[in-house]
Structure formats: C-alpha cells, structure tokens
Amino acid sequence: MPRPKTQSDEDVLEAAHRLIHAHGPEALTFERLSEACGLSGSTLVQRFKSKAALKQRTLLQAWDRLDGKTERLAAAAPRSPAGAIGLLVALSRDYGGIESYAEGLLVLREDLRDPLLRARGASWKASLGDVLDACFASTGSAPPDIGLLMASHWQGSLLWWSFDPTIEVAAYVEESLNRFVTAISARNP
Incomplete structure (x- = not known):
C-alpha cells in the first residue's frame, strides 16, 4: 500500500x-x-x-486538548462544591488504568524538563484553581485558595490511588474529594 x-x-x-x-x-x-x-x-x-521539537509540539498539542477539555467541563459545571468534584472526576477519567497512569507520569517528566511546557502547566494550574474557587464562592465560607487546595488534594488522590488501584480511578477520586469537601465544610461552617 x-x-x-x-x-x-x-x-x-x-x-x-x-x-x-x-x-x-x-x-x-x-x-x-x-x-x-x-x-x-x-x-x-x-x-x-528535530526530535526535541517534535516532542515539544506533541506535548503542546496535548496541553491544548487538556485546556479545551477543562474549559468545556468548567462551563458545564454547576458553581458549587459538587460541581467542583464533578469537574475533577471527569478529568480523572482520562487517566484510565494503572499502566496508562504510570506512562502519563513519564510524560509529566517531559513537561517538567521543558520551560515552555512547564509554563503551560502553571497556566493550567491557575485557570483550574480559578474555576474551583468559583465553585466554592457560593458557599461564602470557603478558605482562601480553596481551588488550589482542592486541585492539590485531587492530584494527591491520583498518586495514592496508583499505589493500590483496586477500584476505578474516578470512583477513588470522587470518594476522596467528597471527604475533602466534607472536612473543609466542617471547619468553615
């Protein structure tokens, strides 16, 4: 052919x-x-x-897709703690199983090595944090930077799931984020 x-x-x-x-x-x-x-x-x-340029363009395109997906999910998410959980659970579904998640960590290593890709990650962190902050704004009692706190907890829950992936990643993340929101709500009535 x-x-x-x-x-x-x-x-x-x-x-x-x-x-x-x-x-x-x-x-x-x-x-x-x-x-x-x-x-x-x-x-x-x-x-x-060059191979370096090819890899960078490949990963920049992946960041473009992640930015677009995050924007679409954020636009549809209710501005509530449950909406924040739903957004992060939906983003977690892309990780797939443990093998896919482990390979994704190798890709993250490439992002961290390249200043342009690192900057894209920092930009995504800021926009995701803003969306998550907005989801808690209606509660009137959320701690400062709750979006970044929640995003950090989300990333930690992905890592902890990877050590013992006995249930689907999205289910694990949802359970973990519900506990996080409950704990935050109890401390900030």
Missing part, C-alpha cells in the same frame, strides 16, 4: 502522542512515527526539524 502524501500536523502529532503514551517518551523517533502515521521519515524531519 502506498504511503499517504499528506497528513495534517495535528494528525501526525496525535499519532506521536499515542506512541508516547503506549511506549514512553523515549520511543518517539522519526522512524517509529513514520511507521505509526505512514509519512516518510524525511517528510517528518522536514516538518518538525
């Missing part, structure tokens, strides 16, 4: 993202991506110039 002559960068970067998640960031080479997307290695080198 002949190779496709054209393919959008978005499609190529999606294939690169699947490759990274399936086999880790080090598996992303022009040769393996060529096999995954069907474009020649030389075409990929012409488009992306």
